[in-house]
Amino acid sequence: xxxxxxxxxxxxxxxxxxxxxxxxxxxxxxxxxxxxxxxxxxxxxxxxxxxxxxxxxxxxxxxxxxxxxxxxxxxxxxxxxxxxxxxxxxxxxxxxxxxxxxxxxxxxxxxxxxxxxxxxxxxxxxxxxxxxxxxxxxxxxxxxxxxxxxxxxxxxxxxxxxxxxxxxxxxxxxxxxxxxxxxxxxxxxxxxxxxxxxxxxxxxxxxxxxxxxxxxxxxxxxxxxxxxxxxxxxxxxxxxxxxxxxxxxxxxxxxxxxxxxxxxxxxxxxxxxxxxxxxxxxxxxxxxxxxxxxxxxxxxxxxxxxxxxxxxxxxxxxxxxxxxxxxxxxxxxxxxxxxxxxxxxxxxxxxxxxxxxxxxxxxxxxxxxxxxxxxxxxxxxxxxxxxxxxxxxxxxxxxxxxxxxxxxxxxxxxxxxxxxxxxxxxxxxxxxxxxxxxx
Numbered sequence: 001x002x003x004x005x006x007x008x009x010x011x012x013x014x015x016x017x018x019x020x021x022x023x024x025x026x027x028x029x030x031x032x033x034x035x036x037x038x039x040x041x042x043x044x045x046x047x048x049x050x051x052x053x054x055x056x057x058x059x060x061x062x063x064x065x066x067x068x069x070x071x072x073x074x075x076x077x078x079x080x081x082x083x084x085x086x087x088x089x090x091x092x093x094x095x096x097x098x099x100x101x102x103x104x105x106x107x108x109x110x111x112x113x114x115x116x117x118x119x120x121x122x123x124x125x126x127x128x129x130x131x132x133x134x135x136x137x138x139x140x141x142x143x144x145x146x147x148x149x150x151x152x153x154x155x156x157x158x159x160x161x162x163x164x165x166x167x168x169x170x171x172x173x174x175x176x177x178x179x180x181x182x183x184x185x186x187x188x189x190x191x192x193x194x195x196x197x198x199x200x201x202x203x204x205x206x207x208x209x210x211x212x213x214x215x216x217x218x219x220x221x222x223x224x225x226x227x228x229x230x231x232x233x234x235x236x237x238x239x240x241x242x243x244x245x246x247x248x249x250x251x252x253x254x255x256x257x258x259x260x261x262x263x264x265x266x267x268x269x270x271x272x273x274x275x276x277x278x279x280x281x282x283x284x285x286x287x288x289x290x291x292x293x294x295x296x297x298x299x300x301x302x303x304x305x306x307x308x309x310x311x312x313x314x315x316x317x318x319x320x321x322x323x324x325x326x327x328x329x330x331x332x333x334x335x336x337x338x339x340x341x342x343x344x345x346x347x348x349x350x351x352x353x354x355x356x357x358x359x360x361x362x363x364x365x366x367x368x369x370x371x372x373x374x375x376x377x378x379x380x381x382x383x384x385x386x387x388x389x390x391x392x393x394x395x396x397x398x399x400x401x402x403x404x405x406x407x408x409x410x411x412x413x414x415x416x417x418x419x420x421x422x423x424x425x426x427x428x429x430x431x432x433x434x435x436x437x438x439x
Contacts, residue, residue, distance in 0.1 A: 188218030
């Protein structure tokens, strides 16, 4: 049987994306069938640069409706599959090359409407600040279009639920815009205005209330945000179409109230925990992460360590749709688990988790001291410190003066004199003299 040829149309809507547009179009070069750029009113050279890159550029008069703009872009596409990424999102080259072969496998599977991939939010330096999943690649089907003015979602006119091909384990979309628009109060106010319009038409849509809460949070209106999230969890007639809806509401409440006095938060935190458990939604890593933070604030280090360890275990297998903030905070829970293990007389476990924390931040002062204190619990006075030095050489560069000085400093602070002397011998003589002169 002859296979249908895959023609993947890369689509995007843009406004003032001159700094991002080249990168946004580069990943698809030589892979996609065409590139469709719909400009919604740029005042910079976005449209000109896109044309120079070979994209088909169209103009759309902005009408406060992201779905309308996206659906216009889809209407201009000639391919049989659509890849709809934003201008600050991209695929790495090796992963982009896998797309067409994957779509060739999916093409005969008529029940599959879209491809689900992991989206990872990164800073300009490449630091991960969260991850979620997104459905950005889908069939070109006249019955499949975007819905809602903002935080738009794919809807099929005839199917109550669409068929998903899950690639979260093997393909990642990188997103560099998180923290820009997402922390701009003016954009929060704009989003809230559009969401209120959607809620006038669908007043019991739980996800819209979540998004309105997010908009209020961005706008700096914490109490209004909390009221939105509480509606989702507490109103019995709320329309819930995605499992992520209640998870998001509960986690947002925990996040917003985590620094309030414990006596004021205890009842609501327990309600959230019980509600998500009752709904079978307690598998999200951030639930245990936030509950661990809450217990740590209460001075319950062992209890928080248990929760953090459970959160890390859940993270390793989590395939849900909701944003996972734990993935941006991995050093902290590893360090707490290591601290608790040391307090409970489990030095091997303390070493394991302290090393995990140091791999995330090799110059973490607390983490290195936990590791060295764990070493000291098994070190016998008068024995050679060479094995511990060799262990540290797996984490640190013995040729790096910065690394040597860091280890020398904290081996002294931790009271591990034999290791301090061992590291001293690795320092250049000129540096030894400077340290001696400084006293």
